[in-house]
Amino acid sequence: MATRTPGGLSTATRPVVTAHGVRRAFGETVVLDGVDLAIAPGEVVALLGGSGSGKSTLLRILAGLDPEATGEITRTGSQAVVFQEHRLLPWKRVADNVSLGVPGAGVRQRVAAALAEVGLAERGRAWPAELSGGQAQRVAFARALVREPALMLLDEPFGALDALTRLKMQTLFGRLHAEHGFAALLVTHDVDEALLLADRTLVLDDGRIVEDAPVPLSRPRAPDHPGFGPLRRHLLDRLGVRPDQDGDAGT
Ligand SMILES: Nc1ncnc2c1ncn2[C@@H]1O[C@H](COP(=O)(O)OP(=O)(O)OP(=O)(O)O)[C@@H](O)[C@H]1O
16 A cells, blocks of 8 residues: 655645555455545545445545555545544543543643533543443544544444434534534445535445535535435435335435
């Protein structure tokens, strides 16, 4: 895997990450077979695809976590990853989890600010085991935020949460994005989540990106946004979900 840091274009216009010809096989099974993509600064891109289509594999590659992959990845800024499970260290207090590995002066203030932004200003001294699932995932977002990433890589970050908490977290994500302007790649199997949060949707199938479509809807968006209908039907069709299953936005 070649990783480059380019010169030339200004950082305002240069993609935060570019992938070219990314390929990954596990034994005989080719999971990614020539994936190209670019994410612009501040852009939220949802990555959809059926179970086992390679979404998490691609996210891990973009995050630099898969040395076996081939192709070229170019990054221009810092990045942070949020997984479906919060991955907090149980023996460290919340604030220490958030500051872990963050260099520089003023870390304590930045951690306090990040916890306040996710609505957990008072929980810095709590242990992870004392948090609900939703609160723990908020801490995971604070941990990402404190790194001031140009790109957030999110692997089904709301997938383990109950429906109400998921809605609240989606709203929180929208607010954090509006305030901080990071770019994001959001892996999800939920078409409505993609339409709620993304500027653009990608569909991964058979090792390639088979759909790359903008979401031309103004913000703020609500789950019952009238513009969702045609876009939802189109994406479900691309995901191979038949029209009579239209009520089910998952894959
Ligand atoms: N470390 C590994 N070793 C062997 N096979 C793997 C490994 N990681 C992933 N795979 C396989 O690669 C394929 C893609 O997996 P991946 O987790 O990327 O899919 P996904 O689209 O994220 O799926 P889901 O939506 O179910 O999470 C699957 O067939 C999976 O079994």
